[in-house]
Amino acid sequence: MTHPNPVISFKRYESSPDSLRELIRLCGGFDRLRPSYRAFIKPNLVAFDDRYPMPLYGVFSTTRLVHDMVFLLKEFGINHISIGEGSFRGKDFAVSTMGIFKALGYPRLEKRYGVKLVDLLEGPFQAVDFGEFRLEVAQPILETDFLINMPVLKTHNQAVLSLGFKNLKGCLSVKSRKFCHGRSGSLHHHLSLLVEKITPALTILDGIYGLEKGPFYLGRAVAMQAMAASKDPLALDLAGAALAGIDPANVPHIREYAHRHRRSLDLNRYVTQGTPLQELQQTLKWDNHWNEQNTGPKAWEKLGIRGVFLPKYDETVCTGCSGLYGTILTMIMASYTAPLNDIEILTGKRMKPSGKANKTMLLGNCMIKENRKDPAVKDTVIVKGCPPSLRSVLDGLERCGIHIREDIYAAFRQTLVDRYKGKEGFDESFYYIGASS
Ligand code: SF4
Incomplete structure (x- = not known):
């Protein structure tokens, strides 16, 4: 080589x-x-x-x-x-x-x-x-x-x-x-x-x-x-x-x-x-920066989001589950109205419950297997799947007290596309082969 x-x-x-x-x-x-x-x-x-x-x-x-x-x-x-x-x-x-x-x-x-x-x-x-x-x-x-x-x-x-x-x-x-x-x-x-x-x-x-x-x-x-x-x-x-x-x-x-x-x-x-x-x-x-306590992205501090602990993904989270992270972050930001009741969301294969949360959401079959019987978990919210479906993640967030606003999420996703429209150097035709290209 x-x-x-x-x-x-x-x-x-x-x-x-x-x-x-x-x-x-x-x-x-x-x-x-x-x-x-x-x-x-x-x-x-x-x-x-x-x-x-x-x-x-x-x-x-x-x-x-x-x-x-x-x-x-x-x-x-x-x-x-x-x-x-x-x-x-x-x-x-x-x-x-x-x-x-x-x-x-x-x-x-x-x-x-x-x-x-x-x-x-x-x-x-x-x-x-x-x-x-x-x-x-x-x-x-x-x-x-x-x-x-x-x-x-x-x-x-x-x-x-x-x-x-x-x-x-x-x-x-x-x-x-x-x-x-x-x-x-x-x-x-x-x-x-x-x-x-x-x-x-x-x-x-x-x-x-x-x-x-x-x-x-x-x-x-x-x-x-x-x-x-x-x-x-x-x-x-x-x-x-x-x-x-x-x-x-x-x-x-x-x-x-x-x-x-x-x-x-x-x-x-x-x-x-x-x-x-x-x-x-x-x-x-x-990458996005997490706060020093690793309880959530730094951006949440500015937004005043409290009562939810989401440790940063580690390398044991595979593509299927890591692809849900963006959705979870966005849903929480879009739906947040008041401090949550100390919930935590765990992902991947080796995260452990903090023992401080009132509800612990175990996302994906690996996390469920790892922690469902852990005595540090007070109240478990199981989100099954390998990876879980978006629907089951949204249901899990609802069970944690996060009232999901899918309309806001859809609007947010549209902004991700719109931010390139008309911007110099961005041309969608680079991605599509048309009859004349
Ligand atoms: S549940 Fe499946 S997709 Fe998620 S981390 Fe485990 S093996 Fe990977």
Whole structure:
């Protein structure tokens, strides 16, 4: 995996497909590609909410760059091109990967270029030995000759940054994804290992829109028009950290990978080409801050919200349950009228009741198993599910005395979309392939 002189290319996105073509040329991205190869593109299409409005900026890889990549592969003479993702699907985020592809216009790539669209969660999966454990990896990923990883430039509340290494988690089965969020808190370790066995030939970082306070729709997108590429997965993630203005030493899975391979985190040790980094870089804020007692976000202090204790999610909370956090935070803020009667909400696999709450909401089957018989719990509010449905979370909040205002929540979700409308640099057509694009 080590590369004597890893090359990273940076480029400002200006036009399709020329900007991507130049980015790839600058890092020699197609040097090892052969016309007979089967190529596989793995974008980031994490999950889609079809009940409430959801902005895609910085959350999904732009369809524009995926389209450009297909065009360039065809231009190179590649006949076997697949695009695959394993988008999270639950009771609420019920849209499958194929449904997301359809909504974005990917079937036009099937028609125009003969591309094969793949839902990685449909399997089959192959058990891959990572030394300390085995993970189920989607077989199409393992069978490809040329894996092109196309993550988005986004911050991530648990992993700090979600770039190339992190995007590979979408190649795993649901069972293996949950395993990565194990009780021992080994998420970062698992993320650092994925690339050892799921090794992209090329990683293209889509920073046309970066996302702060990510990884999902509650984050704030920044129009950056930035792209980076490398054949070296570590070099690419270091490039992404630099674009986001985040020290890679503060990103545990990147730091651990570099340490294990005795690689430098210093970008000056890598060869950089193309647009100067300083012209593209914008500092992205990582995450919401919790108060010192870890009883709730700092913002609640300003809003005067009292009587509810919501400790910050830890790394044992997997995507299904962590996706509910934003909803819970928003619901509480939207519905709050008077101090609550000391309720606490526990998530993940290892939180413990404080012993001070009058009601303890145990969210998800893991928390229920962990704490339902704990004598420190005075009155338990059970919210079953793996992950629980939004409906059962709302019922749980009601049982805690929080009178839910779904209309306010819906209006709030609309504001998340509206805040980009008419704003310079934001263009929804980056996400949709139309008849003429
Ligand atoms: S209940 Fe939540 S944290 Fe536990 S395995 Fe299911 S999704 Fe993950």
